[in-house]
Amino acid sequence: MATKSICLYFQVHQPTRLRLYRFFDIGKDSHYYDDFANRTILRRVAQKCYLPMNQLMLELVNQYKGKFKIAYSISGSALDQFQRFAPEVIESFRALAATGKVEFLAETYYHSLASLASGSEFEHQVKKHAAKIEELFGVTPTAFRNTELVYSNGIGEEVYNLGYKTMLTEGARHIMGWRSPNFVYTAETQPRLKLLLRNYNLSDDIAFRFSNKGWEMWPLTADKYVNWLKESAKDDEIINLFMDYETFGEHQSAESGIFDFMKALPGAVLADGTFSFVTPTEATKKHKAIGDLDVEDPISWADEERDVTAWLGNELQQEAFNKVYAMTEKLSIVNDPDLWEDFGHLQESDHFYYMCTKFFSDGEVHKYFNPYDTPYEAFINYMNVISDFQIRLDEKRAALDVKETVQKELKKAKKK
Amino acid sequence: MFGWxxxxxxxxxxxTACEGxxxxxxxxxxxxxFVMPSASGDEDQSATTIINASDVEVDTVSETVEEYLDKVKFIHIGTNMVPYADPEEFSRLVEEDRKRQVKDFSISYGQKYKFSGKYGANLMEExxxxxxxxxxxxMQRKDEFDVIHAHDWLTYxxxxxxxxxxxxxxVIHVHATSFDRGSVDNIDTRVFAIEKKGMEMADRVVTVSDLTRNIVINRYGIDASKVVTVHNAVDFSGRENLEVKRGVxxxxxxxxxxxxxxxxxxxxxxxxxxxxxxxxxVRFVMAGSGDMMNRCIRHAARLGISDRFHFTGFLRGVDVQKMFALSDVYIMPSISEPFGISPLExxxxxxxxxxxxxxxxxxxxxxxxKVDFWDVDAIADDIYALLSYPALADFSNRMGFDEVNALKWNGATAKLKKVYESVVK
Structure with a gap:
């Protein structure tokens, strides 16, 4: 086994898009989702990306007899949609799981930002997600990746307390300074939590730049890329390539040659011999940590800033975020399964992303992922849904009060 | 009668006012x-004869273009409204436009012009x-009328x-002035000029309120003796009250x-x-759209009230009725409103x-x-009182209903008839 490593992890997520929900619907209609859009988009992406890419990955794992390894993190929201609209995708992930060379990571079930809002909700979602992975794929996740790679000292501790010793995050420049992301680090406040940092340059070469003909490096070939990997890891140990799975066939079309590139990459890497492939959990066992990282304010893999302003940067986003999490306590008292489920979907980070008003350097990326014409429309629609949800919650709460009062009265009557 | x-x-x-x-x-x-730039043919003509200006050729008035232009030489073929042009670009556009329009006019003389009848970019040209x-x-109908009546600056x-x-x-009829469209320091001077010209040339100026009458007298410098207020009315005939199921x-x-x-x-x-x-x-709804909408959304979010303060976007037709039917208090805090028909609705x-x-x-x-628009405490007080003291809301409902039903166009137009009579010799 080569001493240096490449760790490939793919993020699989699909948001539960909301339907056009008007003021007039509040209190009358509590179905919030655009089932048609969700089904259509999911089936399209399944055909273009999930199914062909899973097939390719399976062939490669088999072809290289276990020397090619990858990791996935699949959000619960995506898994729910696969089960409803494209169960064959679940089957193809099962086939990958059965090889034993594919690691499935833990994350929040609803691809949420609960780690920034509520400890109890975060814990609930992490456990719910792990249970779902066990149920579907028969494996228990041992490494954690938070939504959008959001990380801070505090989140690191929570994650460790939930039983994870490996966590993935961004090699954000403002945190790394002169240090290289190509090593394993530990959390400053929890030395037993090991951190894997995304090499964003090399990851984005594939995820963002691959098909850009204006890029001076275009076209990218596997051999060229292996040279870059070697160059980057000259004095280092591990290169973490983390990206959205939808890169393959959806963001970068099949015609761009992205599948051919991925087909050639494992062979090129293994033939060169500098690197071997590892999964995240293997990586933290194989490599020693060389230092700790102090991250006071949350970082993420998004935008130039690598912070959480894509979701919580403006007053609309903060207002929506505060309003939805303000309901947590009442929800636990009422403890109604339907409400819990809607509450989960309403926490998906995508809803807040749609309200982003940063339309400058990262505007193109934002627009690509956004079903709304303006952040204002996204906000109004979301708040209308929240209003209806709040009404349902209050009604259940009131009904519960009545029930309790009646029971108390009955007890009193019995005593007499 | 010239309308838009x-x-x-x-x-x-x-x-709607013109129909009333x-x-x-x-x-x-x-x-x-009733002359309008672009009639579609489905207008109700039971009370008036609609003349579609798009069907009329400009050729029977005078012998030559020069003679015609001489008679109506006050008409400056203005430039189109071009928002956000910088000064250099603007002057270039003006120059181009002038050339084009002189050419166009020479060609279109003797032809029909298809008006859009909208409020688009070439409004000034229209x-x-x-x-x-x-x-x-x-000129064609010279023997058929006694008074000319023009509604708002578009038709002056x-x-x-x-x-x-x-x-x-x-007689010109002022439904709104430039001062109701922009703030005092920021009005469209071209529109202002047309308005002033119209008021000066008119034998009588009819305003929809005393508020507007004062603006006409003070800001346009028009002789008070020829400015008459005829308050707007509203026609509720054929209106049925909508039954709407409430969600909230x-x-x-x-x-x-x-x-x-x-x-x-x-x-x-x-x-x-x-x-x-x-x-x-309580819930608040801001229905409609406009250039301040996004700012208002942010404002409400900043105050942390967005779960109780809703936006509907632009409402049309039956949705407007529905919105009224769903409401318990209506508010119109206008800074400047010549009349404002919506509280009557x-x-x-x-x-x-x-x-x-x-x-x-x-x-x-x-x-x-009634409150001063800037007095948010008074507005809040009134809202709270109307929500909290049912007797107050009931009283105001009952009396208000009778009051607006009495505001009929038949009465308002009797006053208008007197204005006509005063100018016909």
Whole structure:
């Protein structure tokens, strides 16, 4: 086994898009989702990306007899949609799981930002997600990746307390300074939590730049890329390539040659011999940590800033975020399964992303992922849904009060 | 009578008012010919004869183009309104436009011009052409009318052309002024110039409220003796009250209109925040759209009231009725409102209304709650009182309903008839 490593992890997520929900619907209609859009988009992406890419990955794992390894993190929201609209995708992930060379990571079930809002909700979602992975794929996740790679000292501790010793995050420049992301680090406040940092340059070469003909490096070939990997890891140990799975066939079309590139990459890497492939959990066992990282304010893999302003940067986003999490306590008292489920979907980070008003350097990326014409429309629609949800919650709460009062009265009557 | 629009295809309140006026005049025994730039043929002609300016050729007035232009030489073929052009680009556009229009006019002389009848980018050009066609129509029908009546600045040039060519008296009707569209320091000077010209050339100026009358006298410098207020009315005939199932339990306080500076939307938001500090049992709705909408959304979010303060976007037709039917309090905090018909609609639907003293409607509505637009404490007080003391809301509903039903165009147009009589020799 080569001493240096490449760790490939793919993020699989699909948001539960909301339907056009008007003021007039509040209190009358509590179905919030655009089932048609969700089904259509999911089936399209399944055909273009999930199914062909899973097939390719399976062939490669088999072809290289276990020397090619990858990791996935699949959000619960995506898994729910696969089960409803494209169960064959679940089957193809099962086939990958059965090889034993594919690691499935833990994350929040609803691809949420609960780690920034509520400890109890975060814990609930992490456990719910792990249970779902066990149920579907028969494996228990041992490494954690938070939504959008959001990380801070505090989140690191929570994650460790939930039983994870490996966590993935961004090699954000403002945190790394002169240090290289190509090593394993530990959390400053929890030395037993090991951190894997995304090499964003090399990851984005594939995820963002691959098909850009204006890029001076275009076209990218596997051999060229292996040279870059070697160059980057000259004095280092591990290169973490983390990206959205939808890169393959959806963001970068099949015609761009992205599948051919991925087909050639494992062979090129293994033939060169500098690197071997590892999964995240293997990586933290194989490599020693060389230092700790102090991250006071949350970082993420998004935008130039690598912070959480894509979701919580403006007053609309903060207002929506505060309003939805303000309901947590009442929800636990009422403890109604339907409400819990809607509450989960309403926490998906995508809803807040749609309200982003940063339309400058990262505007193109934002627009690509956004079903709304303006952040204002996204906000109004979301708040209308929240209003209806709040009404349902209050009604259940009131009904519960009545029930309790009646029971108390009955007890009193019995005593007499 | 020169108008710009007529129901059913209308963009604002002007068309509706014109329909009320011609119907009322018919009731009072006054016949009208109603000229509009672009008629679609489905207008109700029971009370008036609609003349579609798009069907008329500009060729029967004078022998030559020169003679015609000489008679109506006051008409400056202005440039189109081009928003956000920088000074250099603007002057280039003006120059290009002037050349093009002289050419166009020479060609179109003797031809029909297809008006859009909208409020688009070439509005100024349409206004000028409408004047040409208006003059033609007036000459063609010289023996059929006694008075020329022009509604709002879009038609003033047409009115003046008609007066110049026929010598008949001109009444112009001021539904709004430039000062109701922009702030005092920021008005469209080209529109202002047309308005002033129209008022000066008119034999009588009719205003929809005393508020507007004062603006005409003080800001346009018009002789007070020829400015007459005829308050607007509203026609509720054929209107049935809509039964709407309510989704929200809480009472609803509604603002409905264009979300622009003049309508005072931010005073509503501030008042809402004040009310919400005292009671959570209320929802606020801002219905409509406009250039301040996004700013208002942010404003409400900043105040942390977005779960109780809703935006609907632009509402049309039956949704407007639905919105009134869903409301418990209506609010119009306009900074400047020549009249403002919407509180009348609200009160007719049984919704008590809070309106600003800076609106023409405040002059005729005894049973509406009147506040200064800037006095958010007073607005909040009134909202809270109407929500908390049912007797108050009931009283204001009952009296308000009778009050607005009494505001009929038949009465308003009887006054208008007197104005006509005063100018016909």
């Amino acid at each position: 629009e007529f129901p059913p295809h209308i963009a604002g309140g002007l068309g 006026i011609v119907k009322g005049l018919a009731y009072n025994g006054v016949e009208t010919l 206004v000028a052409r409408y004047a040409m066609v208006g003059g033609t129509i007036a 040039y047409a009115g003046i052309a008609a007066k110049e060519l026929t010598g008949k008296p001109l 339990k809480e009472p609803v306080v509604t603002f409905l209109g264009r979300i622009t500076y003049q309508k005072g939307p931010e005073y509503f938001i501030e008042a809402a925040a004040k009310v919400l500090k005292r009671t959570k049992n 609200a009160m007719r639907t049984g919704v008590p209304s809070i309106i600003s003293k800076q609106s023409g409607a405040a002059e005729v509505l005894k049973y509406a709650f």
